[in-house]
Amino acid sequence: MRSPVDHLVIAPILLPLAVGAFMLLLGERRRRIKMALSLGTVAALLVISMALVAIANTPVGDRWSSLIVYPLGNWPPPFGIVLVADRLSALMLLVTSILGCAALVFSLARWHRAGPRFYTLFLFLLTGLNGAFLTGDLFNLFVFFEILLAASYGLVLHGSGTARVRAGLHYIPINLVASSLFLVGVSLIYGVTGTLNMADVGRMVPALSSPSLVLFEIGAGILGVAFLVKAGMWPLSFWLPTTYAAASTPVAAMFAIMTKVGVYVILRLFLLAFGEEAGAAAGFGAEWLYFGGLATIVFGAIGVLASQSLQRLGGYSVLVSSGTLLAAIGTGNSAVISGALFYLVVSTLAICAYFLLVELVERGRQAGADVLAVSQEVFGDPDDEIEDEEDEVGVAIPATIAMLGGAFVACTVLLAGLPPLSGFIAKFAMLSALLNEAGSIKPDDWAFVILLMLSGFITLVAMSRSGIRALWVPSGDEIPRVRAIEILPIGALLFICVGLTILGGPAMRYMEATAQVLYWPQVYAQDVLGTGAPVRVPSEAAP
Amino acid sequence: MEIVLSLGIGILAASGVWLVLRPRTFQVIIGLSLISYAVNLFIFSMGRVTLDAPPILAPGGIGDPTKMADPLPQALVLTAIVIGFAMTALFLVVLLAARGRTGTDHVDGREAE
Incomplete structure (x- = not known):
């Protein structure tokens, strides 16, 4: 049964x-x-x-x-x-x-x-x-x-x-x-x-x-x-x-x-x-995955640096993330793959949080809001008008900017892979697996090591730059009206990422077991x- | 027989690829249809080309696999046709929406300079 x-x-x-x-x-x-x-x-x-x-x-x-x-x-x-x-x-x-x-x-x-x-x-x-x-x-x-x-x-x-x-x-x-x-x-x-x-x-x-x-x-x-x-x-x-x-x-x-x-x-x-x-x-096909992944990291990193809008920056971060994963699969090393699985989880959650956050940050800058207004005009029902009014007023959370800024910093740290948060654990797991392999490192692997660090650095530079432009520069824009229901999911996603830092040990063991099983088809x-x-x-x- | 089939698939796929790379949305959708025809024929031929053989067993008793067409690719083709049809219809709607919104039938939504 x-x-x-x-x-x-x-x-x-x-x-x-x-x-x-x-x-x-x-x-x-x-x-x-x-x-x-x-x-x-x-x-x-x-x-x-x-x-x-x-x-x-x-x-x-x-x-x-x-x-x-x-x-x-x-x-x-x-x-x-x-x-x-x-x-x-x-x-x-x-x-x-x-x-x-x-x-x-x-x-x-x-x-x-x-x-x-x-x-x-x-x-x-x-x-x-x-x-x-x-x-x-x-x-x-x-x-x-x-x-x-x-x-x-x-x-x-x-x-x-x-x-x-x-x-x-x-x-x-x-x-x-x-x-x-x-x-x-x-x-x-x-x-x-x-x-x-x-x-x-x-x-x-x-x-x-x-x-x-x-x-x-x-x-x-x-x-x-x-x-x-x-x-x-x-x-x-x-x-x-x-x-x-x-x-x-x-x-x-x-x-x-x-x-x-x-x-x-x-x-x-x-x-x-x-x-x-x-x-x-x-x-x-391992070489194709490996070098294709490296090329994707380079392309994504250049794109991150060149992006004018925050949304496009997010799109290119997605590319950096999948390039890293593909290159890690291409190495064919189970320890690298277990690190990559951890990276997959963290980067997916962080990018999701980033995309949600970007809208709230942009809202104060009055960009992209026109598209929403037009579509609501087309699809909105007459009985929505009352709800809409409540909506537009919203609840202005005190220190909204501080919260948005804090979340933006957390996203940056996660995507760049800096120490306090779990993005660092993921990158560290991959790097240590690459560097510790039987004492000697293949020249090919050096390319991955360097690109992994460089892409993190570039993400940091690009995101700090746009973060400063979006959150710090006094431009006379009104403070974005943010509802609790919108900040809640972002907080939850970032909280999970923090949780993954604290529970890094058990999570990493799970990833290692996953990668080991994959190696026994x-x-x-x-x-x-x-x-x-x-x-x-x-x-x-x-x- | 085999050469006719493979030539047919090849010509359909080649025309489809050429049309998909054209700048007008209508050409792209016809190209996608041609490619999906080529792919469907290709799936069908992967069950090996058999003549005058039904894809079912004779009732009562174990059939002779050499006197029988492979039923699985036929089922796959059926699924692929249905999905392909639905996707073509969906893309047609997007195509019309793009024509209405941008006022041009260029795939980039604006005429090339």
């Missing part, structure tokens, strides 16, 4: 999908019900993902981790589609739901009224993200990618306005072409290996010989390009800063996780198919396919 706990794995997909679909039936005017429903959903997602992290982190017997394999429709893998919740998936789910909570609470202040069907699109985006993190099947991954992309197309245009439509005009075709590449890659891999289950593909790779291996590598390369477009690797990333800068605030904050989906899939598939046990194919394959050691696959799943 399947234990009831196993059903938790499907909940992060079904819950937002069902609630989001139900909310389509409610009219645009019934905002309070929708607000309550979506808040309840994201809160439930947060609890579920915490539970999944706890389960994945509990060792079973002498085994490293207890991953839950959930065969959909009870067909035994590899014939049926499976969902797999292991440490990495659970971690990504948790980060997603934290971001979801923060962005949704922030949007309740005003952004949710800037366009139709915001809640439904938002929940569908969460459905797609959770599904992409949980699925153990390549084609299913494509389907979840399309769900999250379709929702993101809608969300990019949320709030309307010419800048957003223009950004969407680039964002959508690029992702459609990337999806085509995705399909070509998946079908090539299916043509060679005859399976779509990720664990099964990983098990097949060492057995492939010359002609099929070449075809497999071509398929994996094409698939990789599709994910690198999403992750924003250098030559494929020109769409990213414009889109993120144009998107409305809560959407941009939520998009902080979107590039990480690409990074997640690359991390998982690369180590599964081309890890050390892959025989002739071991390490395929054959064990993962056995666990998923149930041909080896005891796994928690329900017995009724046997054919």
Whole structure:
């Protein structure tokens, strides 16, 4: 019998999908019900993902981790589609739901009224993200990618306005072409290996010989390009800063996780198919990831330095972050990857907080407010007028500027990786892993070490400069009116980052265990396919 | 047979890529459609090209895999067609919105200098 706990794995997909679909039936005017429903959903997602992290982190017997394999429709893998919740998936789910909570609470202040069907699109985006993190099947991954992309197309245009439509005009075709590449890659891999289950593909790779291996590598390369477009690797990333800068605030904050989906899939598939046990194919594409990641850091750092607006600076910080992650994956060193996982969590939370913060800082400068006003004119309902009035008055928190400034400093410290906060721990973990490797350092690794420090320094310079311009220079602007509901999510995100500093030890151990498991793809394959050691696959799943 | 199929996929993909790189939104959307046709045919051909073979087993008994088309790519193509159709429709809406807002059908939202 399947234990009831196993059903938790499907909940992060079904819950937002069902609630989001139900909310389509409610009219645009019934905002309070929708607000309550979506808040309840994201809160439930947060609890579920915490539970999944706890389960994945509990060792079973002498085994490293207890991953839950959930065969959909009870067909035994590899014939049926499976969902797999292991440490990495659970971690990504948790980060997603934290971001979801923060962005949704922030949007309740005003952004949710800037366009139709915001809640439904938002929940569908969460459905797609959770599904992409949980699925153990390549084609299913494509389907979840399309769900999250379709929702993101809608969300990019949320709030309307010419800048957003223009950004969407680039964002959508690029992702459609990337999806085509995705399909070509998946079908090539299916043509060679005859399976779509990720664990099964990983098990097949060492057995492939010359002609099929070449075809497999071509398929994996094409698939990789599709994910690198999403992750924003250098030559494929020109769409990213414009889109993120144009998107409305809560959407941009939520998009902080979107590039990480690409990074997640690359991390998982690369180590599964081309890890050390892959025989002739071991390490395929590692140099591309490594040098591509370095180029992305350089491009992102130059962009950070050159940005005029705070939103674009955030977009380029996203690039620096994904470049660092890609280069870390390219090193193929499990200690570096465990540091990189820590960095992933911290940088995602910090960038999310930054995007939310930027709007509040900009509000006092009367920039970008016109777009919001126009869209509210178009989409606002007559019965909103009373609410609007309250809204515009807002509650002027005393010492607003001090709070915004403090949060901005915290974001800067986190993104630059300076000592007091957890950004430093993440960078330190990566650097010490790079420098301690068997006494000698490869010349290639020096490039990463130098770029890691340099990008932190550049982020510090650029963010201090724009912070001074935005917060300190007396320009005669009024003090931004900030509501408590808007500052709350930012505070919570930064609080989590501080918490990660204090609980750095346990968190780092979790990341190390995650990275170790990733390096044993054959064990993962056995666990998923149930041909080896005891796994928690329900017995009724046997054919 | 194989050469006809591969030529077809190649021509569709090449025309699609050329059109996607053109500056008008309408050309881009036709290009995306052509690319998705090419991709669908490609997925289909990855189940190997078989003639006069149904993708189902004869009732009662284990079928002969050599007398049977691979059903999985057909299911994949079906999914890909549906998703591709939905995305084309969605992009069409964005395209019209962009035309209305910017007054031009250039992909950058403004005419090249």
